Amino acid sequence: xxxxxxxxLLDVRNLxxxxxxxxxxxxxxxxxxxxxxxxxxxxxxAGKTTLMKTVSGALAPHKGNIQFRGQRIDGLxxxxxxxxxxxxxxxxxxxxxxxxxxxxxxxxxxTRRDRTEISRDIDMVYDYFPILRERRQQNAGTLSGGxxxxxxxxxxxxxxxxxxxxxxxxxxxxxxxVQEIFAIVRRLNQEQGxxxxxxxxNAHVAxxxxxxxxxxxxxxIVMAGSAExxxxxxxxxxxxxxxxxxxxxxxxxxxxxKRKKTWR
Amino acid sequence: xxxxxxxxxxxxxxxxxxxxxxxxxxxxxxxxAVNFAQGDMLMLGAFLGIxxxxxxxxxxxxxxxxxxxxxxxGIFGYLLDRFVLRGIFGQPQFAMVILTIALGFLIRxxxxxxxxxxxxxxxxxxxxxxxxxxxLIVPVVDAVIILATVALTTTLYFFxxxxxxxxxxxxxSQNQMAAYYMGIPVKRVxxxxxxxxxxxxxxxxxxxxxxxxxxxxVGLLFGxxxxxxxxxxxxxxxxxxxxxxxxxxxxxxxxARYLPAGSSQIAPYVLMLLVLILRPGGLFAQIxxxxx
Numbered sequence: 001x002x003x004x005x006x007x008x009l010l011d012v013r014n015l016x017x018x019x020x021x022x023x024x025x026x027x028x029x030x031x032x033x034x035x036x037x038x039x040x041x042x043x044x045x046a047g048k049t050t051l052m053k054t055v056s057g058a059l060a061p062h063k064g065n066i067q068f069r070g071q072r073i074d075g076l077x078x079x080x081x082x083x084x085x086x087x088x089x090x091x092x093x094x095x096x097x098x099x100x101x102x103x104x105x106x107x108x109x110x111t112r113r114d115r116t117e118i119s120r121d122i123d124m125v126y127d128y129f130p131i132l133r134e135r136r137q138q139n140a141g142t143l144s145g146g147x148x149x150x151x152x153x154x155x156x157x158x159x160x161x162x163x164x165x166x167x168x169x170x171x172x173x174x175x176x177x178v179q180e181i182f183a184i185v186r187r188l189n190q191e192q193g194x195x196x197x198x199x200x201x202n203a204h205v206a207x208x209x210x211x212x213x214x215x216x217x218x219x220x221i222v223m224a225g226s227a228e229x230x231x232x233x234x235x236x237x238x239x240x241x242x243x244x245x246x247x248x249x250x251x252x253x254x255x256x257x258k259r260k261k262t263w264r
Numbered sequence: 265x266x267x268x269x270x271x272x273x274x275x276x277x278x279x280x281x282x283x284x285x286x287x288x289x290x291x292x293x294x295x296x297a298v299n300f301a302q303g304d305m306l307m308l309g310a311f312l313g314i315x316x317x318x319x320x321x322x323x324x325x326x327x328x329x330x331x332x333x334x335x336x337x338g339i340f341g342y343l344l345d346r347f348v349l350r351g352i353f354g355q356p357q358f359a360m361v362i363l364t365i366a367l368g369f370l371i372r373x374x375x376x377x378x379x380x381x382x383x384x385x386x387x388x389x390x391x392x393x394x395x396x397x398x399x400l401i402v403p404v405v406d407a408v409i410i411l412a413t414v415a416l417t418t419t420l421y422f423f424x425x426x427x428x429x430x431x432x433x434x435x436x437s438q439n440q441m442a443a444y445y446m447g448i449p450v451k452r453v454x455x456x457x458x459x460x461x462x463x464x465x466x467x468x469x470x471x472x473x474x475x476x477x478x479x480x481x482v483g484l485l486f487g488x489x490x491x492x493x494x495x496x497x498x499x500x501x502x503x504x505x506x507x508x509x510x511x512x513x514x515x516x517x518x519x520a521r522y523l524p525a526g527s528s529q530i531a532p533y534v535l536m537l538l539v540l541i542l543r544p545g546g547l548f549a550q551i552x553x554x555x556x
Contacts, residue, residue, distance in 0.1 A: 058444060082447030094442040096435045107435045110428070111447040159447065 278513020303487015
């Protein structure tokens with residue numbers, strides 16, 4: 001553990017959450033330092049989305065605790081957590097299809113009352129995503145997938161979060177759009193100071209964007225380290241980036257023995 | 265002129281169907297299930313109106329009685345959701361259907377125990393009076409019903425389109441989970457929708473009682489007809505509910521006048537069948553496909 005802040009903005013300790021009858025998280029501990037981008041990598045069903053839902057209050061944990069700015073927040077409802085500064089941008093975008101782009105953004109600011117500030121923030125979102133300004137009167141359901149993802153992120157920004165939970169923003173988008181969205185995510189982190197907890201299956205782009213990463217498998221953290229360290233780790237290269245560990249040597253000869261993950 | 269005369273009385277009836285159908289749609293959008301006690305809520309609202317307005321009862325002026333009845337039914341709707349229906353939040357739709365059918369029985373029984381089973385009608389300042397527009401004779405009651413419906417639906421339109429709470433109601437009906445993530449208190453919003461549907465039912469009930477007599481079982485048949493109207497409009501669309509109600513209301517007197525006896529009773533359902541066959545989503549269906 002090379003980079004570790006003294007006090008993290010978000011501190012998750014030994015979290016256990018059931019998703020129906022399934023124990024989806026089996027004692028997960030992560031830390032998200034203020035101002036950083038932290039990514040959680042993992043395959044389908046690893047528990048990434050459950051972790052996000054538990055942090056944002058949509059699911060209550062069975063055991064363990066979550067601290068945000070040093071205060072316990074586990075078990076609180078999302079409306080309380082949104083006010084405290086946690087925004088959840090859900091997997092699959094989940095925009096309101098029959099509301100206009102502008103109304104979707106207004107709903108992101110539901111917990112706020114300051115009208116002039118809200119309209120200033122809507123302008124800020126439009127500056128980051130100019131296409132949304134063009135389409136502001138259009139129903140969100142008629143936008144393309146990439147535009148919906150931009151709207152979902154913009155809507156998340158509207159609550160003025162200090163921590164944004166981004167669940168799988170690359171889902172179903174073309175590689176070019178993925179690059180564009182992640183470039184904006186990085187800008188939001190730098191310019192607006194939003195701390196970001198990012199869940200991704202696309203390990204490559206996630207590790208390029210993040211400062212620090214965790215690998216989640218079947219409800220447990222199996223690996224953690226700086227993004228650079230993870231990018232260069234043999235296990236990550238083999239199982240998450242799809243690169244052979246030693247590309248120069250005769251690939252066929254080495255493949256005769258299927259490599260095992262070191263954490264198993 | 266005959267046709268015009270039938271049309272006016274059809275529209276007035278249709279307004280009441282439309283308001284009741286609006287109640288069905290409001291609940292359907294909020295809770296994703298049909299409230300089969302909607303007709304009985306109309307009946308309850310009508311009896312409350314009679315209790316507040318008629319001489320020998322509270323003897324209040326018409327508008328004050330109407331407001332009080334709407335207020336009481338609003339609170340009734342809110343509490344019903346808060347303390348009865350929230351208990352089955354997240355259960356299959358079937359649970360709510362059965363629960364509301366049972367609630368309907370309870371409401372009918374309670375109304376019968378309190379007010380008896382004889383038909384009663386509301387005393388209004390405009391009872392029996394008519395307006396003559398050329399050769400067209402419009403009962404003042406019908407004019408009041410039409411104007412009240414226009415006023416109520418316009419208010420509802422502005423509420424849903426332009427207020428923070430109204431847009432939040434739309435948002436939570438379109439994507440409940442996302443609304444929850446946005447910090448919209450979805451459960452409380454649902455209770456407010458129930459309150460709203462109680463208010464609409466009470467207003468429809470008082471208007472209904474001004475036109476004809478009410479007795480405790482009136483909500484049952486009337487509710488089913490209004491449900492047909494909501495299905496015709498496309499269950500899930502507020503303008504559709506109103507349009508469906510108007511259609512049902514207009515079809516009835518024409519069927520009674522020009523078709524064999526008894527056909528006015530089946531006309532609304534024939535209309536519903538036709539719509540379901542030709543346009544299964546209803547006339548004003550909102551169709552969306554999720555992009556992946």
